[in-house]
Amino acid sequence: ALPQGEVAAPPTTGIEGNLSAPAGRYEVIAHAGTSITARVSAGKEEFDARFGAIDGFWQGAPGDLTQPMTAEASAAVASVDTGNSMRSSHARDEYLLGAAHPRLGFRLGRLIAARQDGPTVVAFRAEAVLQLKGVDHPVEITGSLRAADAAAQGRLGTTAPTLVVNADTAIQISTSALASDADSFDTDRIPLHVSLVLVQSAR
Numbered sequence: 001a002l003p004q005g006e007v008a009a010p011p012t013t014g015i016e017g018n019l020s021a022p023a024g025r026y027e028v029i030a031h032a033g034t035s036i037t038a039r040v041s042a043g044k045e046e047f048d049a050r051f052g053a054i055d056g057f058w059q060g061a062p063g064d065l066t067q068p069m070t071a072e073a074s075a076a077v078a079s080v081d082t083g084n085s086m087r088s089s090h091a092r093d094e095y096l097l098g099a100a101h102p103r104l105g106f107r108l109g110r111l112i113a114a115r116q117d118g119p120t121v122v123a124f125r126a127e128a129v130l131q132l133k134g135v136d137h138p139v140e141i142t143g144s145l146r147a148a149d150a151a152a153q154g155r156l157g158t159t160a161p162t163l164v165v166n167a168d169t170a171i172q173i174s175t176s177a178l179a180s181d182a183d184s185f186d187t188d189r190i191p192l193h194v195s196l197v198l199v200q201s202a203r
Contacts, residue, residue: 017116143167
């Protein structure tokens with residue numbers, strides 16, 4: 001189970017808040033709480049396309065979010081699971097062209113705003129890039145960065161300092177690398193949710 005608690009509306013201006021976790025590099029780990037999920041409406045159905053085999057990192061100073069930070073995450077297109085094997089195959093091979101573009105990725109850009117939303121959580125809004133079918137798509141993301149306390153680390157099964165990221169964004173199909181398949185979708189928007197469990201690296 002991930003640490004409990006919801007953030008309020010995303011912050012709009014200012015960078016404030018701090019987390020009790022050491023500065024450094026945090027690596028994404030394989031975990032039930034690590035996933036990238038797209039909410040898709042197609043064929044008069046709504047379903048989740050969930051990606052696994054996720055790699056990535058966050059590097060920065062949780063105690064001072066005004067300091068420079070970098071973050072990247074990517075998932076294997078071959079791992080996509082829509083709950084239906086034929087639909088998953090179509091998503092992987094026809095829509096995402098997994099053979100030519102084997103990974104779906106995110107890269108953090110500028111942190112726009114951050115706000116303390118509790119003793120262990122900071123809400124944020126940031127610019128990012130979604131890498132889809134070999135094309136960079138600028139997006140805005142909102143979400144939370146949480147430092148796991150001892151109890152949360154126990155629930156997560158980690159021993160080193162741990163951060164949990166939950167972030168949301170969306171892609172407009174008609175202006176994206178999926179535009180040629182726009183008629184296959186019921187809406188022009190695909191919401192994306194990124195959930196990452198990161199553990200401080202020894203490097």
